[in-house]
Amino acid sequence: AQSVTQLGSHVSVSEGALVLLRCNYSSSVPPYLFWYVQYPNQGLQLLLKYTSAATLVKGINGFEAEFKKSETSFHLTKPSAHMSDAAEYFCAVLEGSGNTGKLIFGQGTTLQVKP
Amino acid sequence: NAGVTQTPKFRVLKTGQSMTLLCAQDMNHEYMYWYRQDPGMGLRLIHYSVGEGTTAKGEVPDGYNVSRLKKQNFLLGLESAAPSQTSVYFCASSYGERPESDTQYFGPGTRLTVL
Numbered sequence: 479a480q481s482v483t484q485l486g487s488h489v490s491v492s493e494g495a496l497v498l499l500r501c502n503y504s505s506s507v508p509p510y511l512f513w514y515v516q517y518p519n520q521g522l523q524l525l526l527k528y529t530s531a532a533t534l535v536k537g538i539n540g541f542e543a544e545f546k547k548s549e550t551s552f553h554l555t556k557p558s559a560h561m562s563d564a565a566e567y568f569c570a571v572l573e574g575s576g577n578t579g580k581l582i583f584g585q586g587t588t589l590q591v592k593p
Numbered sequence: 594n595a596g597v598t599q600t601p602k603f604r605v606l607k608t609g610q611s612m613t614l615l616c617a618q619d620m621n622h623e624y625m626y627w628y629r630q631d632p633g634m635g636l637r638l639i640h641y642s643v644g645e646g647t648t649a650k651g652e653v654p655d656g657y658n659v660s661r662l663k664k665q666n667f668l669l670g671l672e673s674a675a676p677s678q679t680s681v682y683f684c685a686s687s688y689g690e691r692p693e694s695d696t697q698y699f700g701p702g703t704r705l706t707v708l
Contacts, residue, residue: 521699576693583635
């Protein structure tokens, strides 16, 4: 069975600092992995996804994530945080064979950006 | 395109009351999903549908029913609301052509309180 663990429910960085949000997964099959972002009082939107092509995936708003099979990780990074990056971030893994598109989400990490 | 819309945005119910949440999408998506979001628990799948006239149970289906009579609409019903169903409910949809890697598009959410 697939599962996702996000390390750290809250992460605080200064504006301009590196953003690192951690995600580890468990999967019995080659995983499909996603990062979604939720801005306050809004629904989720896709940041990026790994679908077994390049291990370094670039997404929107300057974010990227690297798939590391040996570490079962898919950490999200951004070189320089902006105030507008303050949001909740969710890592997700595709469940099962994938023909239903069902996602299993992590608990979420709230990113705070300090001026 | 309006994308994914949800009605209502807010609702307060008393224990035992019933209600229906409506999700509508104008993107001609095949797949639709209902999630609930609770603090510290991420998003959990309630029910989903892989096409008009089909529904299936997700991770937390108890106390909820769904219907997909029209491709563009996905209804979530609470027959007898309980305080444990206080949550934020999100609807999502996806094309379904490549469900393993499709992006899910989320609605803005419905905040439900059960007293």
